[in-house]
Amino acid sequence: MKRFSWFNATSLTLGFAFLYLPMIILVVYSFNASKLVTVWAGFSTKWYGELLQNEAFLDAAWVTIRVAVFSSTIATILGTMAAYILVRGGRFMGRTLFSGMIYAPLVMPEVITGLSLLLLFIGIGLDRGVFTIVLAHATFSMCYVSVVVSSRLVSFDKSLEEAALDLGCTAWQAFRLVTLPIIAPAVISGWLLAFTLSLDDLVIASFTSGPSSTTLPIKIFSAVRLGVSPEINALSTIMIGIVTIGVVSFSIMSKRNAVRREREERAAIHAT
Amino acid sequence: MKRLLIAVPYFWLLALFLVPFLIVFKISLSDVALARPPYFPQWQFEEGWSALTDYLRALDFENFWFLSTDDLYWKAYLSSLRIAVVATFFTLLVGFPIAYGMARAPLEWRPTLMMLVILPFWTSFLIRVYAWIGILSGEGYLNQFLMWLGVIQDPLIILNTNVAVYIGIVYTYLPFMILPIYSALEKLDESLLEAAEDLGCSRFTAFWLVTFPLSKQGIIAGCFLVFIPTIGEFVIPSLLGGSSTLMIGKVLWEEFFNNRDWPVASAVAVVLLLILIIPIILFQRNEQKNREAEG
Structure with missing residues (x-):
């Protein structure tokens, strides 16, 4: 490792300090007793208590979770279907348009996606609420899911599916018994990605939500416009904590699975 | 079976992606009106053929003409492009050494470093932008720290300026810069x-x-x-930028929610998309070239 010089060490240290310091400060100051966020006045958890009594935030959190669960589930089903068609579907009419519609939402500015969906919902007279946000989130998330799943589908051996079909499986059985278990990690990460995208989205939700369906990001945004508040710090800390635990445990789990699979494959090769 | 598999996602995207965009385009050709919905003309299917031709005649490119004559929009498009170019440059400047350091780090560190880069990406964008308000404000942590060091006597004004917008963009988009550079450097022999x-x-x-x-x-x-994504950015300029920060995503938002001018907001969206098509096509080409070079 002769090239891991002091230069690399400093750039990594400074880089990760830049990435993490703002969030660490946010977390530390959420335990600040003072109402003035930038002045430290001793340790306290009172802002967490106040947060739990704030009905408006709790309602918004509940709306957000419901939207995220429904939209990411729909997005995962549709996105997996779309990926399967794009990778295994061969030629069909309008394939170019289809792949265009899968990739376009990934680069579309959120303000345009939000505006266009709102104009559609008004045009067909659909009342805005949880349902319309779910539709909107499922639409852009399915494209992300499809990209994640298709990268997995491309890399695995098609002959496994063909073998299942030769051995008398129907197409559905081959998918359920062979393809799905193999692409499952990608499907799960697609679902997680869709879920966090939905939790995180402010712009599209602002366009497609109604008066009774304020999501957490909308609530945070309107509170934050008035400046920093200790309650928002507490809320941010909770969200950062959940994400950190989720990502770390998911990556440990998938690493463990990969190691186990490798061991099993090696054992299978030895057995033959 | 296969047909059904194709039909479901296909029609979903047609109905919720393509059709809405056509509606935006249609409304961008209409005029603003004091009605619900606030634009004119409108056409119902039952009104028949002659009403449709009247309707089509009433559509025009007036809003686009308006965009080209009003200074605000020109400036907003240009300033979005400028902010995006400068911010991308600084992100590269910050991101490259990190990616380089990661690619040179001992092999057993790399998965952890990789996870540390990806982790902020899973954390709420809004919260990551919000964190900077407390740091950059007049009585914020940065000013407190610099005054404690004795580097400055009076607090620096950073929040609500373009500098804060640059910092916000570099911070939130850094993982997008680091990951592709890292994966290129890692393969380097x-x-x-x-x-x-x-x-x-x-x-x-x-x-x-x-x-x-x-x-x-x-x-x-x-x-x-x-x-x-920076060109159409809304959250960063509206939280960290000031009244002088002009970005097209913010203009579109205000045109729609504050002025309730749907036709002009739609026209702004159509032009924004036309501007984005060029970098998107260039990006696709670059990706294709990469794939060919690998395969």
């Missing part, structure tokens, strides 16, 4: 560098003649991944 040095290159020339050109694809991909 270290013996090439040794060969260059054996042949008499200094470390710096070796970097400039070998490492840099071989990581070019990653740099280009990273720059596009930062540049494209």
Whole structure:
């Protein structure tokens, strides 16, 4: 490792300090007793208590979770279907348009996606609420899911599916018994990605939500416009904590699975 | 069976992606009206053919003409492009050394470093932008720290300026820059560098003649991944920027929610998309070239 010089060490240290310091400060100051966020006045958890009594935030959190669960589930089903068609579907009419519609939402500015969906919902007279946000989130998330799943589908051996079909499986059985278990990690990460995208989205939700369906990001945004508040710090800390635990445990789990699979494959090769 | 499999996602995207966009285009050709919905003309299917021709005649490109004559929109498009270019440059400046350090780090550290880069990406964008308000404000942590050090006497004004917007963009989009550069640098064969040095290159020339050109694809991909979403950015300019920060995403939002001018907001959206098409096509080409080079 002769090239891991002091230069690399400093750039990594400074880089990760830049990435993490703002969030660490946010977390530390959420335990600040003072109402003035930038002045430290001793340790306290009172802002967490106040947060739990704030009905408006709790309602918004509940709306957000419901939207995220429904939209990411729909997005995962549709996105997996779309990926399967794009990778295994061969030629069909309008394939170019289809792949265009899968990739376009990934680069579309959120303000345009939000505006266009709102104009559609008004045009067909659909009342805005949880349902319309779910539709909107499922639409852009399915494209992300499809990209994640298709990268997995491309890399695995098609002959496994063909073998299942030769051995008398129907197409559905081959998918359920062979393809799905193999692409499952990608499907799960697609679902997680869709879920966090939905939790995180402010712009599209602002366009497609109604008066009774304020999501957490909308609530945070309107509170934050008035400046920093200790309650928002507490809320941010909770969200950062959940994400950190989720990502770390998911990556440990998938690493463990990969190691186990490798061991099993090696054992299978030895057995033959 | 296969047909059904194709039909469901296909129609979903047609109905919720393509059709809405056509509606935006249609409304961008209409005029604003004091009605619900607030634009004119409108056409119902039952009104028949002659009403449709009247309707089509009433559509025009007036809103686009308006965009080209009103200074605000020109300035907003240009300033979005400028902010995106400058911010992309700074993201590259900050991101490249990190990616380089990661690619040179001991092998057993790399998965952890990789996870540390990806983790902020899973954390709420809004919260990451919000964190900077407390740091950059007048009585914020940065000013407190600098005054404690004695570097400055009076607090710096950073929040609600373009500098804060640049910082926000660099911070939130950094992972998008680091990951493609890292994956290009990681593949780099270290013996090439040794060969260059054996042949008499200094470390710096070796970097400039070998490492840099071989990581070019990653740099280009990273720059596009930062540049494209930054142009239409809304959250960062509205939370960290000031009244003088002009970005087109913010203009569109205000046109729609504050002025309730749907036709002009739609026209702004159509032009924004036309501007984005060029970098998107260039990005796609670059990706294709990468894939061909690998395959």
